[in-house]
Amino acid sequence: MASYANGPHDLGGDCHAWLLPEGHWGESNTGLVRGNGESLLVDTHLDLAHTAQMLQAFSALTEGHPIRTVVNTHSDGDHWFGNQLVAGPGVEIVASAAAAELMTTAGAMELLNMWGREDEVGDFVRTVASSFDPSGITATPPTRTFSGSLDLDVGGRQVRLTEVGPAHTPGDVLVHVPDARVLFTGDIVFVGAAPLVWEGPVSRCVAACDLILDLDVIAVVPGHGPVTDKAGVQRVRDYLAYVETESTARFGDGLSLEEAIASIDLGPFSDMVEHERIAANVLNVYEELDPARPRADRLAQFAHMAHLHKAASTSSRDSVGGDA
Numbered sequence: 001m002a003s004y005a006n007g008p009h010d011l012g013g014d015c016h017a018w019l020l021p022e023g024h025w026g027e028s029n030t031g032l033v034r035g036n037g038e039s040l041l042v043d044t045h046l047d048l049a050h051t052a053q054m055l056q057a058f059s060a061l062t063e064g065h066p067i068r069t070v071v072n073t074h075s076d077g078d079h080w081f082g083n084q085l086v087a088g089p090g091v092e093i094v095a096s097a098a099a100a101e102l103m104t105t106a107g108a109m110e111l112l113n114m115w116g117r118e119d120e121v122g123d124f125v126r127t128v129a130s131s132f133d134p135s136g137i138t139a140t141p142p143t144r145t146f147s148g149s150l151d152l153d154v155g156g157r158q159v160r161l162t163e164v165g166p167a168h169t170p171g172d173v174l175v176h177v178p179d180a181r182v183l184f185t186g187d188i189v190f191v192g193a194a195p196l197v198w199e200g201p202v203s204r205c206v207a208a209c210d211l212i213l214d215l216d217v218i219a220v221v222p223g224h225g226p227v228t229d230k231a232g233v234q235r236v237r238d239y240l241a242y243v244e245t246e247s248t249a250r251f252g253d254g255l256s257l258e259e260a261i262a263s264i265d266l267g268p269f270s271d272m273v274e275h276e277r278i279a280a281n282v283l284n285v286y287e288e289l290d291p292a293r294p295r296a297d298r299l300a301q302f303a304h305m306a307h308l309h310k311a312a313s314t315s316s317r318d319s320v321g322g323d324a
């Protein structure tokens with residue numbers, strides 16, 4: 001994946017992105033939309049230090065245009081755990097009702113507890129999120145929820161929220177600024193890394209991409225990775241459709257989940273990092289095709305990916321050793 005700069009990116013039309021390279025696990029993007037005398041913030045970061053750094057850097061833009069609205073695109077911690085640093089009187093925190101159900105102390109602890117686990121999942125989380133510090137986080141949930149769509153007025157500018165979940169998670173929301181032709185997608189779109197279907201079904205993620213492809217937008221800020229355009233969205237859609245087709249064929253051939261995961265050749269998508277997400281994505285297809293299969297919870301999904309991640313890093317270490 002091409003490298004890109006950490007920090008602020010001017011998207012035009014008084015819209016701004018704050019990017020965390022390389023867009024890997026936890027390295028999420030945030031955004032700022034300025035209107036007359038107020039601003040809207042899209043998402044916060046996984047920990048307090050990264051959120052504070054973003055807010056500090058945006059302070060030159062928010063002076064005279066204070067943040068009055070925060071929109072959390074979905075319920076994963078890397079998009080709302082920093083909310084406590086912007087919450088307060090006169091600040092509305094908006095999310096879909098489906099996302100808000102998970103944005104609780106218990107919901108936050110589910111992820112935070114994984115950091116301390118003495119098993120493959122704990123090793124995985126500590127490895128992939130090593131630049132984040134989970135201490136001091138107080139779950140700070142939305143103060144306003146909606147279902148379907150919601151138009152916000154941000155100092156005279158329209159910002160349109162469209163619920164596309166369940167897809168990546170139960171309550172994903174797109175944030176569209178029509179007058180700037182800018183879209184913040186949350187984790188419906190990843191650039192550089194493989195997309196990840198926690199909730200699904202995969203067809204809902206494909207439908208969310210199709211909805212984006214129909215919008216009049218020129219700048220697309222993904223949940224992770226560099227700013228893209230519709231070509232980047234198309235690539236996510238193509239990956240999802242490919243994985244769904246390949247998984248469905250293997251299910252039909254009677255392959256076990258593990259056999260299906262091991263045998264899928266990602267071909268044109270093999271350059272996408274976070275390869276281990278294939279495990280969760282194939283699992284999601286298998287669950288849809290076999291309703292009797294018990295649904296894996298977040299811990300079980302992480303366990304599948306952690307196992308694949310460990311197997312891949314062990315075999316690459318072995319091959320390095322073998323060559324030496």
Ligand SMILES: [Zn+2]
Nearest residue numbers: 028078187223
């Ligand atoms: Zn994310």
